[in-house]
Amino acid sequence: MTGSTAASPGTRRGRSLVVAGAGLAGLTLALALKRAHGPALAVTVCDPALKAGAVRHRGRAYAVAAGGRRMLECLGIWTELGPGAQAVTEMVISDSRLADPVRPAFLTFGAEADREPGEPLAHMVEAEPLAAALLSACRAAEVDLVPEGIRRAPVEAGAVAVELGDGRALRASLLVAADGARSRLREAAGIGWVGRAYPQSGIVATLSHERPHGGRAFQHFLPSGPFAVLPLADGGRLGHRSSIVWTERAADVPALLGGDAQDVLAEIERRFTPELGRIALEDGPSAHPLALGVARRFRAERLALLGDAAHVIHPLAGQGLNLGLADAAALAEAVTEALRLGLDPGGPDVLADYERARRFDTVAMAAATDGLNRLFSNDSLTVRLARDLGLGMVDRLPGLKRFFAGEAAASRGPRLLRGEPL
Numbered sequence: 440m441t442g443s444t445a446a447s448p449g450t451r452r453g454r455s456l457v458v459a460g461a462g463l464a465g466l467t468l469a470l471a472l473k474r475a476h477g478p479a480l481a482v483t484v485c486d487p488a489l490k491a492g493a494v495r496h497r498g499r500a501y502a503v504a505a506g507g508r509r510m511l512e513c514l515g516i517w518t519e520l521g522p523g524a525q526a527v528t529e530m531v532i533s534d535s536r537l538a539d540p541v542r543p544a545f546l547t548f549g550a551e552a553d554r555e556p557g558e559p560l561a562h563m564v565e566a567e568p569l570a571a572a573l574l575s576a577c578r579a580a581e582v583d584l585v586p587e588g589i590r591r592a593p594v595e596a597g598a599v600a601v602e603l604g605d606g607r608a609l610r611a612s613l614l615v616a617a618d619g620a621r622s623r624l625r626e627a628a629g630i631g632w633v634g635r636a637y638p639q640s641g642i643v644a645t646l647s648h649e650r651p652h653g654g655r656a657f658q659h660f661l662p663s664g665p666f667a668v669l670p671l672a673d674g675g676r677l678g679h680r681s682s683i684v685w686t687e688r689a690a691d692v693p694a695l696l697g698g699d700a701q702d703v704l705a706e707i708e709r710r711f712t713p714e715l716g717r718i719a720l721e722d723g724p725s726a727h728p729l730a731l732g733v734a735r736r737f738r739a740e741r742l743a744l745l746g747d748a749a750h751v752i753h754p755l756a757g758q759g760l761n762l763g764l765a766d767a768a769a770l771a772e773a774v775t776e777a778l779r780l781g782l783d784p785g786g787p788d789v790l791a792d793y794e795r796a797r798r799f800d801t802v803a804m805a806a807a808t809d810g811l812n813r814l815f816s817n818d819s820l821t822v823r824l825a826r827d828l829g830l831g832m833v834d835r836l837p838g839l840k841r842f843f844a845g846e847a848a849a850s851r852g853p854r855l856l857r858g859e860p861l
């Protein structure tokens with residue numbers, strides 16, 4: 440830890456901020472603020488996972504929507520990530536049973552959604568290089584990276600008194616809880632959580648395949664849940680790669696993944712996109728419990744919730760991290776406006792602005808993903824008929840297409856998502 444943020448005698452009141460959590464949301468916020476304010480704002484990120492050098496994200500890849508990509512460009516890290524990112528130019532949606540011999544495309548969309556001409560729907564970005572680029576940009580911008588967790592953080596005399604795992608103390612005008620879905624800081628602040636666990640797990644893996652994907656993403660809605668095939672940059676043993684996000688009933692996962700590598704590959708092959716040819720496992724699979732949850736408030740006194748600490752949604756639309764990036768853009772903007780006006784960046788008005796900017800979109804996205812999961816993780820004939828009719832209409836509804844492309848909020852969202860610096 441450098442001296443600038445420790446126990447703070449030299450830190451001007453109202454000019455320091457502590458982020459709990461060096462996940463992708465926490466690091467993005469820290470970088471955005473440090474790039475905008477330089478030495479005028481001390482930014483510390485604390486995370487015990489930094490003891491290993493960086494937070495591990497092995498085998499994960501994210502569909503970063505156009506707004507998130509514009510933000511990463513503004514923050515100066517897209518030049519490094521762009522060459523390894525895969526543009527998603529088309530999304531093909533099918534609705535079939537597992538045993539159906541063909542999976543006719545139900546809905547296909549690409550260039551017509553609300554983006555710049557020629558702008559892809561999203562870019563698939565692998566989490567390890569994204570985290571590494573954020574971390575090294577944070578170091579270069581002099582974000583203080585502390586490999587300790589936050590034990591407690593009471594508000595005392597107009598500042599947050601942050602106590603680290605090793606007993607050291609920091610003072611800050613604002614604490615940002617970016618400490619993930621089971622946020623202890625959210626709990627300690629007494630902020631309620633509305634949600635429930637899904638009886639499903641999300642299985643993620645990286646595959647290589649024989650034939651090129653041509654930038655197409657596939658979402659196969661199968662009775663036990665959606666199976667997404669998301670294009671990655673070429674490579675791997677068979678020359679072309681995709682990432683899968685496979686939703687299954689949690690109770691079935693041990694049987695599906697418990698066999699040897701050949702059995703697991705055979706289960707994936709039954710669900711995979713046949714036109715991509717032969718497949719091989721490159722990384723994973725790993726299974727993750729799925730849940731829906733939104734915090735009752737996104738703020739408390741001198742505390743803002745960010746990323747999964749504020750909301751957790753079903754991964755079927757690949758929007759969880761995009762919500763976290765939008766949170767980072769909105770909070771960085773609210774804090775910046777306060778600092779430019781000489782106001783306290785942890786004051787109630789700043790946090791109210793942030794909450795107002797994020798709450799509606801978050802709740803709308805949580806409800807939409809939950810509704811789609813209920814509608815599609817189902818084999819009832821009437822539900823199948825209703826959704827087939829519904830999807831035909833969706834094809835003509837640009838709003839829902841934009842939702843799948845993660846673009847619903849970007850055009851009216853915070854500056855960084857529009858590609859404008861703070």
Ligand SMILES: Cc1cc2nc3c(=O)[nH]c(=O)nc-3n(C[C@H](O)[C@H](O)[C@H](O)COP(=O)(O)OP(=O)(O)OC[C@H]3O[C@@H](n4cnc5c(N)ncnc54)[C@H](O)[C@@H]3O)c2cc1C
Nearest residue numbers: 460462463464588589618619641746747754757759760761
């Ligand atoms: C199967 C699956 C597939 C997904 N696919 C996509 C996708 O395609 N696109 C997409 O946008 N999103 C996707 N998501 C969602 C995405 O993974 C999350 O929304 C995102 O990773 C959350 O990032 P975060 O930084 O908010 O939290 P996290 O990554 O959970 O980071 C929290 C950090 O806080 C640290 N921490 C915990 N407690 C403390 C403490 N007391 N003090 C300090 N630090 C602490 C932890 O060590 C951790 O590093 C998917 C999720 C799942 C489950």
